[in-house]
Amino acid sequence: MSTDPFALFHDWYTEARTTELNDSNAVALATADAEGHPSVRMVLLKGYDERGFVFYTNRESRKAGDLAANPHVALLFHWKSLRRxxxxxxxxxxxxDAESDAYFASRSRDSQLGAWASDQSRPLDARATFEARFAEVQARFEGQPVPRPPHWGGYRVTPERIEFWLDREHRLHERRVFTRTHDGWAEGMLFP
Structure with a gap:
């Protein structure tokens, strides 16, 4: 096993991308608001490197409000079939902005239009309201590229701690943990 948490993440993630049937890049994102009330939801990992792990969203959503109030998060990847x-x-x-623009340009046109039409996480009186807004945005950008909305972009989680959990029989799991230090990473193990 690698002693570099990013190399180990890459190995596990690459295997999950080839073996998991649905959304192998799905990750639970846990946030807390200014009062410390927790919230968790699934997002899709869209990039990673030594700087961190990147996902994209509406920056006016509930999660964005949590991130503005308390910019510390936890992510959880769970690949049941790999038992990891x-x-x-x-x-x-x-x-x-350049990263956000590049990713936005790679999305399907309907996903791009949906980012303009949706007031993500806000109350919606009826599905027809959203569908009408989508049709309006569709007409607005007819025949032209859809630019990234100013309220939409990426977030990068800079890891301070990464734990790799491997399921073992009889709940005798293996847990390796990496903690960021001033000059790299410290590695240890945890009891299951």
Whole structure:
């Protein structure tokens, strides 16, 4: 096994991408608001490197409000068929505009239009309201590229702690943990 948490993440993630049937890049994102009330939801990992783990969303959503009030998060990947999970904890920051623009341009046109039409996480009186807004946005951008909305972009989680959990029989699991230090990573193990 690697002693570099990013190399180990890459190995496990690559295997999950080839073996998991649905959304192998799905990750639970846990946040807390200014009062410390927790919230968790699934997001999709759209990039990672030594700087951190990147996901994209509406920056006016509930999760974005939590991130603004308390910019510390936890991520959890769980690949049941591989009997593995990875926990990541650390502060979050904005991905660059260039990164956000590039990813937005790679999305399907309907997903791009949906980002304009949706007031993500806000109350909706009826599905027809959203569908009408989608049709309006569709007409607005007819025949032209859809630019990234100013309220939409990426977030990068900079890991301070990464735990790799491997299921073992009789709940005798293997847990390796990496903690960021001033000059790299310290590695240890945890009781199951």
């Amino acid at each position: 999970q990875i926990r990541i904890e650390g502060p979050v920051s904005f991905a660059s």
